[in-house]
Amino acid sequence: MPFPILNAHLAQALAERDYAEPTPVQLAVLEPAAEGKDLLVSAQTGSGKTVAYGLAIAETLLAGAERLPPRSPPLALIVAPTRELAMQVHAELTWLYAKVGARVVSCVGGMDVRREQRALSDGAHIIVGTPGRLRDHLERGRIDTSEMRAVVLDEADEMLDLGFREDLEFILDTTPPERRTLLFSATIPREIAALAKSYQRDAFRIEATNKGEAHGDIEYRAVRCAPNDIEHAVVNVLRYFEARAAMVFCATRDAVRHLHASLVERGFAAVALSGELSQNERSHALQAVRDGRARVCVATDVAARGIDVPDLALVIHAELPNNRDTLLHRSGRTGRAGRKGTCVLIVPHTRRRKAEQLLMGSRLDVVWSGAPTVEEIQALDQERLLADPILAEEATEEDLVLGRALLEKQSAEQIAAALIRLQRSRMPAPEELDAAPSSAPTPLAPRRGGGDGVWFRMNVGRNNNADPRWLLPIICRMGQVTKPDVGSIRILDRETRFEIAPSAAARFAAALLESRDPKIRIEPAGAEGAPPPRERKPYRPKEGYDPAKQSYPPREAGAAPAPKKKFKKAKAG
Known part of the structure; x- marks a missing residue:
């Protein structure tokens, strides 16, 4: 579906940028029902919002004309939360409105304020800026809002999160009450709804994506x-x-x-x-x-x-x-x-x-x-190398001459191997990682600790999802030991205790003093040593049990039946 635009200059600008079809939010703001109204829009990031509100306010700014007048007081104000977003919006609106003669000026914190002042005095149709810098220009009388026809708040939820509510209210209060107010936000929480109710008139609500729907791309x-x-x-x-x-x-x-x-x-x-x-x-x-x-x-x-x-x-x-x-x-x-x-x-x-x-x-x-x-x-690297477009390019005469010279000195296999080495040298080497734990970790193999090692404790336990598969590399790294030097590892609720081979214990303790890990702390377990094994209560059969026959005597006639043992039904899954 093409863009439903009446102005030929805007349509040409979109065509030159390969905008063939509108995104859902762009199509929604151009509906006849939204024409000329205040808009309250929620749309996911990356959905083309800048072009959407640029097109939405176009007819309001042009007022039926094909082009804007050479000089006029500012007609539109775009407010964005960050410098990066404001600069991006400035660039987008500059190409979109270039053919209608619009001057787009940016006013953002961190930039030369005197240059902005000169640009404002030279005349601007659209001003894009951050809340703090815009308020500063307004308070100093550098922005004339008497002819302001549209105000856009982009990423309004972020601006409120950053504490710009007072600045936004000041900016909106200085603009004419009959202006169009377009409010764009990823979500519409209570604060955004309250802001819209205070500064918009019968706003047309647009939700370009289904609530809670993940970004499909x-x-x-x-x-x-x-x-x-x-x-x-x-x-x-x-x-x-x-x-x-x-x-x-x-x-x-x-x-x-x-x-x-x-x-x-x-x-x-x-x-x-x-x-x-x-x-x-x-x-x-x-x-x-x-x-x-x-x-x-x-x-x-x-x-x-x-x-x-x-x-x-x-x-x-x-x-x-x-x-x-x-x-x-x-x-x-x-x-x-x-x-x-x-x-x-x-x-x-x-x-x-x-x-x-x-x-x-x-x-x-x-x-x-x-x-x-x-x-x-490495397997993907091989596939990428074999599919590299350079291998399908037609060779020039200069390439062929050099290729023949190489073949006179080296075999085809040697040249191909050199090409592979050259390709690999341009790419960072992948890293060896410790194996990711499965949902049911397997027990560690016996190590040199042998049960008579020196015990240490670590401030990570079962409550932290501790797992021997990732604890072991940390122990080796912090203590500068190898895996065979580590013996039993016992994970408790709040800590983990493990043993180090006696021959490596002194070296391990010295390395701990040099460790600078802010989250994981390892220290000697002291006299406590290994945690005691869990006590098991001895099995006691009920009265009347015959160990020789491994059974109870038969029930006498008229006697009440023995109570049946109840088993809990296992839950599915």
């Missing part, structure tokens, strides 16, 4: 790993999918710095994006991903909203998000505008319960698996 996967293998799992996921552009999310700036440095050290073309960077540094980082100079962007949640990177096919949650909304907004960086994407959650065994609750609350269809193995990645 994103495939969700959950990858299990040991807590000390999170970084290795991220490496292998990146290598397995080999996406042209990928985004990896961490919870803190420190985590971003560390993971970014680790990926660069391994040979990935990666950039970092966090709140501690200047606006200029953040813009350069995103541009490096957009133009292909970098393939991986490691980011905090500051990048979870409003950032659109073409061909971003993979999102990795290196650290689990805190809630459903953060999960969906992070994941929504991929699978945008009809393109397919993959979202991978790295789930250490200690966090599996939280991950399951998070995914259940998000109503997502998730495939659980272990991290990609070295063998799986």
